[in-house]
Amino acid sequence: MPDSTYLYLVLVLPAFIISLIAQAMVKSQYRKYSRVASRSGYTGASAAQALLYAHGITDVSIVQGRGTLSDHFNPRTNTISLSQGVFNSNSIAAIGIACHEAGHAVQHATGYMPIKVRNAFVPVCTFASYAGIPLALIGYWLGLGSLVYIGLGLYAAILLFQLLTLPVELNASSRAIAIIEDKGMLRENELVGAKKVLRAAAMTYVASLLVTLANLLRFISLFTGRRRR
Secondary structure, three states: OOHHHHHHHHHHHHHHHHHHHHHHHHHHHHHHHOOOEOOOOOOHHHHHHHHHHHOOOOOOEEEEOOOOOOOEEEOOOOEEEEOHHHHOOOEHHHHHHHHHHHHHHHHHHOOOHHHHHHHHOHHHHHHHHHHHHHHHHHHHHHOOHHHHHHHHHHHHHHHHHHHHHHHHHHHHHHHHHHHHHHHOOOOHHHHHHHHHHHHHHHHHHHHHHHHHHHHHHHHHHHHHHHHOO
């Protein structure tokens, strides 16, 4: 069996399957709890607003976006964009997701260090996603070992970026759950559902990290292993 095929089957394919499972889980949990209305009367938008006010933040806009599970906070425009199924919905899933995104806004407003470090890597990660493997390939075919290592180093920066993202996402969820409990947005039995949705979403980041790690190990073996032969 060729090395590339073997490494793909042993490293990348299992990680990719885990990623698919994680994506399926978050969609499943979202579907389940987006159909269960909370008893508090909060919508996704009003829940996010309440979390911001609880931290004294008044300069963040909350708007309705498009798509499903497309919710995000944009620090450049200071805007929380909530998807159609979250913005006006009073479901358990909507409140959990909206407060999670508001948690990111709080991180930016309070100068949360991990998100500062993560954001500092965004330009490097963007460049690495386009140039990392092409540079390694060019270096491999031209016999330029230094270029190979530069390319692999750039690809490793993507892994570091994803690793830095994990505590940021987990912290945003922790902030969300704390305010949801404090403000009584969800009852105890409802809060279990919100936690499941946010936990499933966090697992997609873990799965993406595993896929990148598997690919990095495969590329290292392919590019550096063959050069030593």
